[in-house]
Amino acid sequence: MEFGLSQEQTLLQDSVNRFLNDQVSLDEVRKVAAADKDDKAIWQGLTELGIPALIIPEDKGGVGLGAVEAAIVAELLGYHATPSPFISSAIMAPVALAGKRDDLVANIAAGTCRVGIAFGEAIAAKDKAGVTASNNKLSGLSLFALDIDADYYLVATNDQQLYLVTANAVKRNNMATIDLTRTTCELVFNESEAELISTDTEDFNRALDIGRIMLAADTLGAGQNMIDQAVSYAKEREQFDRPIASFQAVKHMCAEMAAGLEPCRSMVWYAAHAYDNLPEETRLTTCHTKAHISEVGKFVAKTSTEVHGGMGFTDLVGLHYWFKRIGFNRQLLGSPELLRQQAAQLQGLAA
Amino acid sequence: MDLSFGSEYETFRTEVRDFITNNRENAPSSRSNPADAKQWQKTLIENGYTARTIPEAYGGFGAKPDIIRSRIIAEEFADSGIQGGMGGQGISMLVPTLLEVGSEAQKLEFVKPTIEGDMVWCQGYSEPGAGSDLASLRTNAVMDGDDWVINGQKIWTSTAHLADWIFCLVRTEPDAKKHHGISFLLFSMDTPGIEIRPLVDMTGVANFNEVFFTDVRVPAHQIVGNRGQGWQVANAILSHERDMLGNPDAALSRFNSLIDLMQKETIAGEKAINHPVFRDRLMQLQGRIMAMRFNDMRILSSRLNEGQDASLARMIVKLQGTELRHDLEGLAIDVLGELGLAYGDNDYTRNNGTWQSQYMYQLGLIIGGGTSQIQKNIISERGLEMPREPRPAQ
Structure with missing residues (x-):
């Protein structure tokens, strides 16, 4: 019995972490957030490390690793608030496109193609959004689709059928959100040419499950970073002639954050392991993992900011990038309340 | 990641199950007399299902330590609902301490009667x-x-x-x-x-x-x-005690009773489970229990595999586990509403009034065995390396 990272997984963690430490400083994040540059240089660097190829099978040009490795990477990307299309293009799209468009999957692995994700309308459509298909043409509106720079979009219709559209077959408008480390867009479909990928809702759900696990892992990393920053700031900052880290009021806030987040690490590992190995447990575990970590993440985001006092509220420290990233992950692909509703349904406890 | 225990252990699990099936009728219930309970304890020791790693010279079974076998025994006895080995502060706290730091004479005098239930x-x-x-x-x-x-x-x-x-x-x-x-x-x-x-x-x-x-x-x-040297001797025991508090398996069994309750109880004619707010609170608890169970798996794994560090994961169990249990018992009372107030000699109590008594008792456990606030000091000072509160000048 071994419930922990293997030596190979630790090596992967180290090498990705080294790259992000070197290449994705807070200054870099700020430049992307201010739209002074896009995420392409970072994605190119991650491509050289084999990240877009991570979970793609070796015979399709990939590295052939699993959801646990993907979660390790997602956690690190969250830790460094990294701008990248990892969750959409490297994880959700290849899962859905495998065996359907292996040519595209190979291009994703090679880093020559980015596929965005437009799933929101199949989960809980908002405002006037909604996507319908007829004769391989899509109509309607999708909101908060992931990745403004994608070459293709994998679109889920209102009834959870999957279609692939090229970016130039749709009208695409940037949608600003609180989180400037990831991009989202509005996709307007007007009899847009589309390719049917699957009418089997299980294909939609498998892509959704792994996307949710990745968002949970991203929040785990972002939350860990916020705890690390809070602890280190509290040790430096002096008031009343002593470091504020020596006040129990401050220590207890940090302890509560750590006590909440530490079990989340095991939860992400388990959910990712279940995704590849325990199909009967996957969906319930995934719903609870994303819901629970979103709650803990919300608490950590608020508390870490408070430990920083007024500085936490400023742009100078930049803590807000992680605060907003955690907020973004919470709502995307299902908010905690929706996920718990689904968890109840999966157990026959709700209609 | 390898969550299985392996075929050798699955064979052992089968042995434990067979023992339970064949001896079920000898297991004492809460109404049994003390002599029956002691006889059952002796049977368990003879078969290695309690006092397993205590040397035979001191009255134990004398097996070499094996965390997985101990875990399998605990799981199977809990699942079957029959009485496992005796607990209590002598068996679970004093005996391990004597085995570690007691004199030979003390081990010979006290361990055997304690594990056999003759000395409380x-x-x-x-x-x-x-x-x-x-x-x-x-x-x-x-x-x-x-x-x-x-x-x-x-x-x-x-x-x-x-x-x-x-x-x-x-x-x-x-x-x-x-x-x-x-x-x-x-x-x-x-x-x-x-x-x-x-x-x-x-x-x-x-x-x-x-x-x-x-x-x-x-x-x-x-x-x-x-x-x-009494402080050092006592500290060895305190870590044994803290490991017992906040155990997620106990929360899981209580959670299952809570689901049963919510499927049976009605609020204005509608089942409680259909009430969206109560159902959401139930699911929140399930998520927290899940997190603590996986955390527990990580702790177990770190004891089996050298080089895995789960020290912070272990430090938070008492704090998180006891607060979780208190919230769980509290949800049952809220679901029951006024019925949840019924206590003592009242025909309307549910589950023998245990939702109320446990809600209160678990608050005692939040305070006992190192309060939640002391746990937060430990987590911040030992886990996060934050400085101690300065002592006032004398």
């Missing part, structure tokens, strides 16, 4: 003036001839009224620094000069006692470790 122990640690700051305890023992003479008072002594013996922290070196002036003594509760007063708590029951010592004479050799 209570723990004399906390005092009215020494709770979180346990090392400031003042019950003192002075040497007079070949005896210690003990005077003082202990509190929160569970099972003192049932205990044959006590393991007790007393101050023997009044001039030493507080952590270095304490000794760990063992003595009979029949010794003259001991008075026990039940301490009724908020549940309405005396789960604990106060114990008063007036010139209690204890032979000098009934000390564990050396004079002044």
